[in-house]
Every structure is written in C-alpha cells, then in structure tokens.
Amino acid sequence: MLTNICNVYCVGRNYKLHAEELGNAIPDEPMIFMKPSHAVVPLNVEALELPASKGEVHYEAELVIRIGRNYEPGVRVDELVNAYAFGIDFTLRDVQTVIKKKGHPWTAAKGFKNSAPVSDFQSFSGKEALLEKDFTLTKNGVEVQRGNIRNMIFDLQHVVDYVGYHYGLGAGDIIFTGTPEGVGPAAEGDVLELAWDGQSVGKCTIAAAK
Template sequence: MLTNIRNVYCVGRNYKLHAEELGNAVPDEPMIFMKPSHAVVPLNGEYLELPASKGEVHYEAELVIRIGQDYKPGVGVDELVDAYAFGIDFTLRDVQTVIKKKGHPWTAAKGFKNAAPITPFQTFPGAAALLEKDFTLTKNGVQVQRGNIVNMIFSLQDIVDYVGHHYGLGPGDIIFTGTPEGVGAAQPGDVLELAWAGESLGACTIKAAE
C-alpha cells in the first residue's frame, strides 16, 4: 500500500562508485534532498509517464525504507523501520546539471510527477538481513544496476540518525537510501524491472508524457 506516505527523503551520492561515475565528490555527511509525496506511485507493471521534452531521464534503483514510529535519539534502525521496498529515483539529468551550476534546489530535476515509483512494501527483516542479498534493475531484460547496501557510504543507521536529528522522522516517512553505479537514460518503450535476490518485485514501461 502507498497510502499515508508523508515525507519522502532521499540520500544523494551514497555509493562511492555512483558518485565517481557522475564526476561528483564523495560526501563526508549524508546529502539529503526531498521529493513531493505526489511523486510516489506504484511500480505495478503499468505504463509510467515521464517528461519527454526536458532532456535525458535517468533511472536510479534504490532500497526504500519506511519509518514506523517517531524518531528518538538512540533508537536502532531495526526498531524504527517497519517496512522496506525498492524504488526508482528518476532524475532529469540535463535539468539537474543546469540547476546545480546555478546553485538552485534539485526539485525540478527530482520532484516531477511519477519520479518515485516503488514496489509493494514488505515487513522489514532487519538491516543485517538486507546485507545478504543484492537488488537489481534490468532494462529490456538486460541488467543495468546491481547493488548491495553493504557498499553504501552511510549505513541505514547513519541515515536515520542524520535525518531524524536534522529534520525529524515519524510514521509514514520514507527514505530512498541511494543508488549504486550503472545509472543511465530511460527511453519511451523501455521496460524497467526491479528484483531482489533474483525475484521480480515490480516493473513499468516508460511512456512519454504529453
């Protein structure tokens, strides 16, 4: 269910190789940005409309965690998080390049409609269990991204502590935790599919928005 989603936090550049592939510096603290909750849609096999006139739209596959209670200092991530899913942080890369140079917020590049599709949430098994398996993104049947949260620069605990301390966390908040290397452009007609340990969890077919 995607109901009752409140804040949508996202962690930028949380995998070293992804930061390097885009020519970005590796951050020394979590880089947090946000998407509107209206950007969140189900990754349920249907067509997904994305902007067609603003340059390249890049896919970024990510683990998504859902907060189940109010954050308090010292709370463990296994207690705080009640569910997990996988999602795609779609990015208007050409738009992002321009606004980064101007020092403007990333909303125009990250917060458009349908920019945050996610698979159904599942009960959170604990952070340690998520280290045991990889998640993948395929495009037209070809694997383009493979990730494991063991390679994140900032752990799930680091992330919830940082976001909770600086911005607050409560039930219904979700966090996109960062993407591994392999991001690239999605074109109309492309089929994108997210899997966890080889099991398909959700897919979509890209359609150009009118």
C-alpha cells in the first residue's frame, strides 16, 4: 500500500553503464534529487497519464526502499529499512537536457505528476537477499532493462548513510536507488511491466495527459 509516504529521495547515475549510456561522468559521491510525494502513484493502473507535449518521456526502472525508523549514525541498512518495492522514475528527457545546460534544478524534468509509480511494498529481509535476484522492465513484452543492486556504484548502506547525514531520514521516507542501463522512451499505448526474479510485480499502460 502506498500510504504515509513522506520524502521521496532519488539517486542519479548509480549504475556505471547507465551513466555511460547518457554520456555522463561517473559520480564520486551520490547524486541526490527529490520528487514531490504527489508524484508517487500505484504502478498497477490501466492508464498512467504522462505529459504528451514536452518531448520524450523516458522510463527508468529502480529498486525502491522504504525507511522504517529515524536515521542515526551507525545504524545498519538492515535495521533502517522495513520494506522494498520497484518503481519507475519517469523523466522528461528533452526538458532535462535543456535545464542541465542552464544549470537549473531537475524538478521540471523529474517531479511532474505520476512520475513515480511504485509497486506494492514487500517486507524487507535484508540487503543480502536483494543481491540474489535481478529486476527487469519490459516494454510491450520485450525486456528493455535488467538490473541487480550488486552493480550499484553506491550500495544501499552508502546511500542511506549519505542521505541520512546530509538531509535526514525518517519513517515513511522512500528512496529510488538508481536505474541500470537500457533507459528509453515510452509512448502512448506502451505497456510497461516490472518483474522481480521473473515474477511480475506490476504494470501500467501509458496514456497522454489531457
């Protein structure tokens, strides 16, 4: 259930091959941006409305973790996180390209309505269990992304420590932990489906916002 969500943190360029596919430098510390909590919606919807007049909308499949208690220095990620899910960080890529050149914040490209659909959360049994399986995204039945968190540049412990120290973390906060390579455009009528270890966790059909 997507209830009581507070802050929505996101980690940019946390997979080396994804950074390279967009021609970006590999970061030497986590790149954190935020989405409004209103951007978070259930992944399982027949029609997910996204902007149709602002250029290409790209999908970015990600593991999402939910914080279950207030962050304190030294706390282990296995004690801090109480649930995980999978989500899509939708990005207005053409808009992002322009605002990056101008040095403007990413909100216009990342924070629009419905830009953060998330599957149902599942009980978190520790980071080691998440290392054992891949998550995938298919578009119209064809696999376009496959990721495993062992390939993150900054692992889950590093991410929660960084966010907790610099910005704070509390119960109800969620973190989109970064996307693997394979991002691309989603058009009206496309069906996107996320899976974990080959089992579907949710899907949506893209619709143009009225």
